[in-house]
Amino acid sequence: MIEITDLTKRYGNKTAVDGLSFNVHPGRVTGFLGPNGAGKSTTMRAILGLDRPHAGSVTVNGRAYVGLPRPMREVGALLDARAVHPRRTARNHLLCIAQTNGIPAKRVDEVLQVVGLESVARKRAGGFSLGMGQRLGIAVALLGDPKVLLFDEPVNGLDPEGIKWIRELMRGLAAEGRTVLVSSHLMSEMAQTADHLIVIGKGKLIADIGISEFIRQGSNVLVRADDQERLAAKLTEAGGTVLPGADGALIVTGLEARQVGKAALDAEVVLTELTPQRSLEQAYMDLTRDSIEFQASAA
Numbered sequence: 001m002i003e004i005t006d007l008t009k010r011y012g013n014k015t016a017v018d019g020l021s022f023n024v025h026p027g028r029v030t031g032f033l034g035p036n037g038a039g040k041s042t043t044m045r046a047i048l049g050l051d052r053p054h055a056g057s058v059t060v061n062g063r064a065y066v067g068l069p070r071p072m073r074e075v076g077a078l079l080d081a082r083a084v085h086p087r088r089t090a091r092n093h094l095l096c097i098a099q100t101n102g103i104p105a106k107r108v109d110e111v112l113q114v115v116g117l118e119s120v121a122r123k124r125a126g127g128f129s130l131g132m133g134q135r136l137g138i139a140v141a142l143l144g145d146p147k148v149l150l151f152d153e154p155v156n157g158l159d160p161e162g163i164k165w166i167r168e169l170m171r172g173l174a175a176e177g178r179t180v181l182v183s184s185h186l187m188s189e190m191a192q193t194a195d196h197l198i199v200i201g202k203g204k205l206i207a208d209i210g211i212s213e214f215i216r217q218g219s220n221v222l223v224r225a226d227d228q229e230r231l232a233a234k235l236t237e238a239g240g241t242v243l244p245g246a247d248g249a250l251i252v253t254g255l256e257a258r259q260v261g262k263a264a265l266d267a268e269v270v271l272t273e274l275t276p277q278r279s280l281e282q283a284y285m286d287l288t289r290d291s292i293e294f295q296a297s298a299a
């Protein structure tokens with residue numbers, strides 16, 4: 001469990017994180033979402049004690065990171081995968097970190113296997129591709145078998161196979177009961193990975209919401225049926241809000257397309273159209289529009 005309370009961090013006169021409070025719970029993947037410059041990396045650095053906040057507090061399993069007796073065994077992090085000595089082999093890189101943290105060498109071979117780097121374990125990390133470097137960074141994060149894991153933009157620049165692998169790894173770690181916080185600036189990425197979302201913009205909390213609730217709130221469904229009145233009554237009963245759309249269509253908010261279809265089935269009306277109207281990406285952009293630092297303006 002990560003608890004962040006009223007966290008504020010400034011760089012000169014720039015407030016990177018502004019009174020931010022949220023908790024990250026174990027057993028699920030929490031997506032940490034926000035446009036570029038929203039303060040995600042700064043928050044992650046504060047969790048790891050790498051940045052001193054100007055105000056507020058951050059605890060991991062009830063203690064500040066600097067107060068943790070064996071930090072790598074409690075928190076693992078992938079912040080910057082390029083932070084590797086290029087002439088050192090992957091295995092030696094891991095061995096050095098393991099030794100300084102009192103972690104046995106056999107754990108190094110275990111994590112090399114988990115991330116699929118055994119065959120290149122004795123190759124220099126300097127020659128690694130971006131994907132291999134990411135895997136090595138993740139091996140470092142897993143070294144202490146920690147209960148809390150932070151991944152800062154882990155899929156940036158990866159090919160589809162690498163992205164799929166990272167998604168499955170994160171889901172697997174959460175299924176083992178670990179606390180997994182993963183940052184991204186892409187809603188589409190989070191929609192496929194996260195169970196819960198923390199959305200920030202300009203250092204402030206915008207939303208702390210379950211992914212299914214976000215999907216529900218973020219979308220409209222346009223629907224037509226042979227008995228609109230009967231359907232509208234059923235949709236309202238199911239918790240939706242029904243508004244009149246163009247050409248006699250109904251616009252439903254608060255329900256997913258599947259729930260609208262189910263309501264039609266229950267009402268025994270025939271649907272002639274069922275169209276989800278807004279993508280998740282659109283919902284996210286609507287949510288963060290006012291928080292984007294640099295916007296392209298229409299020419």
Ligand SMILES: Nc1ncnc2c1ncn2[C@@H]1O[C@H](COP(=O)(O)OP(=O)(O)OP(=O)(O)O)[C@@H](O)[C@H]1O
Nearest residue numbers: 011014016034035036037038039040041042043185
């Ligand atoms: N060391 C620093 N010195 C000065 N300003 C900084 C520093 N680190 C971050 N900032 C500023 O603080 C704000 C938040 O940055 P941060 O890197 O935390 O955002 P982010 O959400 O991780 O963005 P991105 O997705 O682009 O990595 C930005 O405006 C950034 O320019």
